[in-house]
Amino acid sequence: MIFFIQAISAFLAGLVISKSWNDFRRGREALSVFIFWVIAWGLIVLLAFFPILVDKITFALGGQIIGMGRIFGIALVFVFFVVYRVYLKSDRVETELNELVRKIALKKISRK
Amino acid sequence: MKLAIVLPAYNEEEMIFEVVKSIPKKLPGISQIKTIVVDDGSQDRTAQLARQAGAKVLRHIINLGVGSAYKTGLQYAKNQRYDIVATMDADGQHSPNDLKKIIKPIVGNKADVVIGTRMKNPQAMPVIKILGNWIMNCITYLFSGIWTTDSQSGFRAYNKKALSLIRPKTSGYEICTEMFSEIKKYDLRFSEIPIKVIYTKHSRSKGQSIANAVNIITNLLKRNL
Numbered sequence: 001m002i003f004f005i006q007a008i009s010a011f012l013a014g015l016v017i018s019k020s021w022n023d024f025r026r027g028r029e030a031l032s033v034f035i036f037w038v039i040a041w042g043l044i045v046l047l048a049f050f051p052i053l054v055d056k057i058t059f060a061l062g063g064q065i066i067g068m069g070r071i072f073g074i075a076l077v078f079v080f081f082v083v084y085r086v087y088l089k090s091d092r093v094e095t096e097l098n099e100l101v102r103k104i105a106l107k108k109i110s111r112k
Numbered sequence: 113m114k115l116a117i118v119l120p121a122y123n124e125e126e127m128i129f130e131v132v133k134s135i136p137k138k139l140p141g142i143s144q145i146k147t148i149v150v151d152d153g154s155q156d157r158t159a160q161l162a163r164q165a166g167a168k169v170l171r172h173i174i175n176l177g178v179g180s181a182y183k184t185g186l187q188y189a190k191n192q193r194y195d196i197v198a199t200m201d202a203d204g205q206h207s208p209n210d211l212k213k214i215i216k217p218i219v220g221n222k223a224d225v226v227i228g229t230r231m232k233n234p235q236a237m238p239v240i241k242i243l244g245n246w247i248m249n250c251i252t253y254l255f256s257g258i259w260t261t262d263s264q265s266g267f268r269a270y271n272k273k274a275l276s277l278i279r280p281k282t283s284g285y286e287i288c289t290e291m292f293s294e295i296k297k298y299d300l301r302f303s304e305i306p307i308k309v310i311y312t313k314h315s316r317s318k319g320q321s322i323a324n325a326v327n328i329i330t331n332l333l334k335r336n337l
Contacts, residue, residue, distance in 0.1 A: 091334070098176055098283055102184045105150070105170045109188065 009048040013041035114144045115215065116194040119167070120181030120266075121149050121202035125156040131200075132165035134208045141219035142196075148188060149202065150181040158202075178266075179287030183280060190275050197275060201266040210307040214269045217303050224274040224300040225291075227260060228267030228307035237309055247325060248289065255332050256292035260304065264288045267307055274300050286328040 020037040023029035047054055054071050117135055121128055128149065135147050149162035153175035162169050170184055182199060189197040196218050200206045210228060217223035230237060231245065245264055252263035266288070270278070277298040280290050295302050 094283075097174075098180050098183075101172050101174060101176055102180065102187065105172055105184050106188060106191070109168065109170050 006048045009045050013045045016041050113142050113195040115142045115196045116189040117147045118185030118197055118199045119149045119202040120152060120178050121158050122152040123154045123156050124158045124202045125161055127204040128158050128202055129161040129165045131202055131204050132162055132167045136208055139212055148185050150185045152181040177284040180283040182287055195272050198269040199266055205310050206267045207308045213305050218269055218271045223303040224271050225295055225302040226269040227304050228265050229262035229304045230309040231261040232306035252289040252292050255289055256296050258292045258296055282331050284331055286331045
């Protein structure tokens with residue numbers, strides 16, 4: 001029986017990987033980035049279908065079963081960190097883009 | 113004294129020619145007047161028509177937002193060593209006859225920044241805009257500590273001192289509020305002058321909506337972090 005979370009993770013993985021593959025084919029994305037997404041989403045799907053693996057891994061590493069709740073908590077912290085990094089980058093790019101467009105406008109007018 | 117009039121414009125082909133042409137050629141205490149249109153990546157004939165009307169046109173190759181257009185205009189005026197810079201909306205809602213009133217406190221060295229307020233004579237202003245403006249005035253007070261009757265007015269004037277000190281960071285409509293934070297920060301003298309507002313079908317369709325308040329608050333929080 002397939003649970004909702006398994007179906008949705010498989011669907012999202014398919015979506016991300018196919019988009020990444022398209023970007024890679026068109027030269028918009030490096031091979032290493034495509035491989036990263038395949039591995040990352042492959043892992044997500046694997047864990048969604050076999051959640052027992054999480055307990056096996058943590059048990060092997062720490063010697064105790066920590067449960068899915070804690071795993072989700074850690075994942076959430078990680079996701080917030082990624083969002084923060086993306087926000088910082090996009091903000092910097094936006095500021096630089098603004099500066100660039102302004103410099104072009106001022107340079108063009110000074111030439112006239 | 114040299115005066116630059118900065119008009120940020122985005123897809124304003126309907127009004128820009130008329131607005132630029134209506135700028136007075138002579139003003140008391142002013143020896144030179146130059147109109148500067150900052151075309152913020154328009155897809156229509158805004159730049160072409162502004163040039164035809166006699167304005168100097170600075171063109172953003174992409175649309176960045178009204179705040180960025182202001183910054184480009186102010187930077188240009190600063191580089192060209194203008195003594196006073198007035199900003200006006202390009203949609204024709206401001207009366208060029210008010211320019212004389214707006215620059216007067218600066219020419220007389222009584223203020224560093226002058227805000228043209230529509231709220232002392234708001235008859236023509238739609239009720240929804242009055243309400244939106246009041247909300248934005250409260251937000252401006254929270255962020256800057258300055259109470260103003262028209263925080264979103266685009267009709268303003270700055271002297272050389274204000275131009276050299278003010279360094280806005282935002283690129284959208286929130287620049288209107290951010291300017292008050294800069295006024296407070298540098299302890300600039302500011303005054304409000306009542307202005308006439310001309311609401312036409314075109315100018316009503318322009319400007320910002322109340323829904324934009326959420327964006328403005330978010331961007332102001334980002335700026336202050």
